[in-house]
Amino acid sequence: MIVQLRICVPDELSGTVVEKCSGQLGVAEVALHPGASVMPPGDVVLVLLARESVERLVEELQVLGVPERGSISVTTPELVVSARADQAEAAAPGEGADAVIWEEVSRQTGEDSRLTWSFLAFLVLATQLAAIGIVTDSPIAIVGAMAVGPEFGPLAALAVALVRRQGQLGRGAALALGVGFPVAMLAAALAAWLSVPLGLFPADVLERGSAVEFIYHPGPYSLIVAVLAGTAGMLSVISRRSAALVGVFISVTTVPAAGYVAVALVLGEYGKAAGSALQLLLNLVGIVAAAAAVLVFYRLIQRRDPAGTKTGGRTS
Structure with a gap:
């Protein structure tokens, strides 16, 4: 290239x-x-x-x-x-x-990790879609929520910040996640709180759903999938293959878990809310850890086989 x-x-x-x-x-x-x-x-x-x-x-x-x-x-x-x-x-x-062009990776992830109105809007919309998928027992809506969610940008930026020790980049990404998810969950909780008296879904709806049980039942594969998704996501950023990111978005359970926490808290299902919160945490940690590991691996490769320079017709 x-x-x-x-x-x-x-x-x-x-x-x-x-x-x-x-x-x-x-x-x-x-x-x-x-x-x-x-x-x-x-x-x-x-x-x-x-x-x-x-x-x-x-x-x-x-x-x-x-x-x-x-x-x-x-x-x-x-x-x-x-x-x-x-x-x-x-x-x-x-x-x-x-x-790997490190400045390119840092700037790309930095642009995708800022706390902006568009970032908040996409995260709120994705969480609302997830909440609708949860109360309607619709895996299609949940997959749609995964695809819409913009959370991988800040997660990738956190990985870059950890590996390159870029405090400003890390703080910006942490702010986007720390503000974005609570705002999105609060909006989903408010929508759920208003929907029950309006008769849009019954108060015991979480006891009936079966297709979405995986959200509040985290297990070893929750972390494994998050690690695989984080690895694939960072590889796609490095190689500039954005098409692969769609697969990453629809393989992790970050947004659905956030939506489930919001709905479960409103409906008093605190055990399921705790399970969903753990699912969310496992996904966030797994993605960041795997993305950082990919960056460390590439940095080691570059140090062992750096690009040479020519001086006076001789390679040094």
């Missing part, structure tokens, strides 16, 4: 940046556009390189102070037809699909 870096730097730094980029293993092309940047004033350097080499080059550019004096942007072209690009991919160690 070929990636393009656009580097904006002051003219006094562009020579060093061009030299650094040209000597990087896995670089196919380096283009310098003197004076192309108006704000801030400076030069623009365009680099085509294998995805496997991006992390090393970005680290070296950060050491030079490029982000403070200019900028680095990373994009993936739809199509690159070039023999040099093919040779660069072959020369770069590892596989592009396995390459």
Whole structure:
């Protein structure tokens, strides 16, 4: 996979940046556009390189102070037809699909983990769908609630924050979860409290449901599924395969468990509420732990087989 870096730097730094980029293993092309940047004033350097080499080059550019004096942007072209690009991919160690660009992962998970009105809206709607599925004994509605739930973003961000020791990212993700789930559960509880006197469902509805019993009966497989989902979810983030996230969403019982806690508390089913709360906790912990383990594994691989650099025609 070929990636393009656009580097904006002051003219006094562009020579060093061009030299650094040209000597990087896995670089196919380096283009310098003197004076192309108006704000801030400076030069623009365009680099085509294998995805496997991006992390090393970005680290070296950060050491030079490029982000403070200019900028680095990373994009993936739809199509690159070039023999040099093919040779660069072959020369770069590892596989592009396995390459981790840590800044990209941090920023992507950070954007998905902020406490925003849209995040709250999706979580409230997902929990309401789950509550409806619970009182109507409808697995389809519960699966729909799983697909709508936005909770994986903050969970992935927590994993990244733990591994990279990014306190601000972790605090933002914790805030989104710590506010989002109580608000969503409170809304579901209010809806359930209003529905009983309106005759939308009987007060003993939880004693009749059979298809949703798995929600308040956590067991070893609850944690196993959460671990598998967390692993698959983080792999999809790293490899940028967003389609796999849908499978992750509909395999974990976070939102359904939150909805069940809300309904069970309103109906006085405290034992089932406690079981659902434990289910929720197991899923949250399992997802974060598994996602963090994936990140640690990839970090170890990169340290053992880092992308090399070329200096004077010699690989160091």
